[in-house]
Amino acid sequence: MAVSAPPRPSTPPARTPGLSGADRPPGVVTDRIFGWLALASGLLVMVILALIVYSTVDHAWPWFEKEGLGIFADNWDPAHGDFGAGAMVYGTFLVGLIALVISVPVSVGIALFVTEVAPRRLRRPVVYTVDLLAAIPSVVYGLWAFLVLAQPISGVYEDISSVTGDIPVLETLFADPSKTGLSYMTAGIVVAIMITPIITSITREVFATTPVSLREAAYGLGATRWEMIRGSVFPHSRGGVVSAVMIGFGRAIGETIAVALVIGSSQQISAHLFGPGETLASIIANQFGESTGVYQAALIGMGVVLLAFTVVVGMSARFVIARYERRTGATA
């Protein structure tokens, strides 16, 4: 049963009119000051967001001015004054995509495990355990992936690469595995682990809103549990799952430190998933320290581009949720 918010508070007693100064009943001034403080704190969000956009765009301007649409070219070469971020945009989306392909099936599985399969008293521990994945800091994931995961996984990459050497599309995707294991794929795997708790918790809530009547109807027709899930839970939750995936994608493309450690820092567009690459966030973390002038403006500008991507993805997710809530009347 969904917990619905109780109605908003009714209005408090109106201020006593016509009294001023010492005649004012106690508390009026405090009341007003408190109200203004609350309003100011609320407006602070607007101010900060506006400042974020203004300040970063302002300092990135030399880059936009110099490169124009060339900011999306694939020619990153600071030594020769070329600052096209095409490779980083590509890498950002590729890593996000790899992370989704790995994370979404697992997240949906865990959400189904919690809502449909696990015994009632196991549900809470399972939820807490998965949430612990979200508590581990990004840099610790990065440290572990860089020092522990990368080397052994490069062997796996080489095996896969040699097995798929003759299969048309896969031969390109899996070609030239990096010796160090630092690659788009490793970054994607690490990010997948990091976004799993987010996608899980949203899909779990969406699945839980499936009306009992729909479930019972499916069982009444003789469905097995899996058929009930496919026939009742999935169709009911489609919108919510789509928005969960988008929110996960938004997180994935903004992920910085872990990616900066394991992506291998190679600024070029490459179809080789097992080869090194770079994302918008990772190049900022990796190169900001040594940058000046237009170089630094370019790195700040990539932050602006990244911000734009996350805002667009976040807003589309919100739009999907809104449409879904209107259609089903459910709160996701």
Add this chain to the structure above:
Amino acid sequence: MTAPVVTDRRSLVAPRPGSRGRRARNAVATALIAFAFLLALVPLVFIVGYVVQRGSEILSWSFLTQPLPFSERIPGPGMGPAVAGTLLITGSAALMAIPLGILGGIYLNEYGAKSPLARVVRFLSEVMTGVPSIVMGLFIYTFVVLNTHEKNAFAGALALACLMLPIVIRTTDQMLALVPSELREGSYALGSRRARTIRSVVLPSAAPGIVSGALLAVARAAGETAPLLFTIGLVEDHTNWSLFNGTNTALSTQIFANARSLFPSAQDRAWGAALTLILIVFVFTILARLVTAFFGRRQTA
């Protein structure tokens, strides 16, 4: 013939109908669903296990308090300046973001409610939650560091506070919405004004949820690296408890730097710092759960 005895309780809830093929498919799907959970456990166990194992080799009181060795090559403790930096920066960020966030949440639920302005603020705080932490770092770098020409703990704290603020606002808003309006009406009926009502009736009854949300925000902020990279200066020679005077360092940025070091001694310190950081984050996460479990239950009972 005797009546069939129902031995499997589940068969009452979800009877097992259908052909063998359908039942098999159901079994496979159920197994895959359970497997998904186990799959999520693998990285958790691996990472936490590895960090605890490697970190506990070096973690000690002197590791937490001693300054870093003057060369990366030298083995042994410590991480004192980074521990101090993380506590100082995260603490100051919390002091800025939590009161403002709670006030903002109060505005959203108690004053703005469903007014257009409140809708906009609510929407924007959602947008702000999605701003990548590295962009927050760039923002403070361009807006604060370039203007003051100084990298210090305060700049880092500002960046973290910007990350925490929308989280605290949204939690407060949601928790206040759960307070029954009868409580407010009762208070108004006794003659209390709005500020008094909020302070002594509404906030206390929403407190467990707000506190737990704030603790989770602190936990998240403590582990952040990207916003600190360009704001605190990353110089680590001595413990610096000053917010404004001089550069600072933090556990997360130390891990980032030492992970790439070629020297095993520095990598060891990275593991030690990782264990320290995980402990700090977990303490706050567990505190948040305890607050919800204890006070939340008492409230609903």
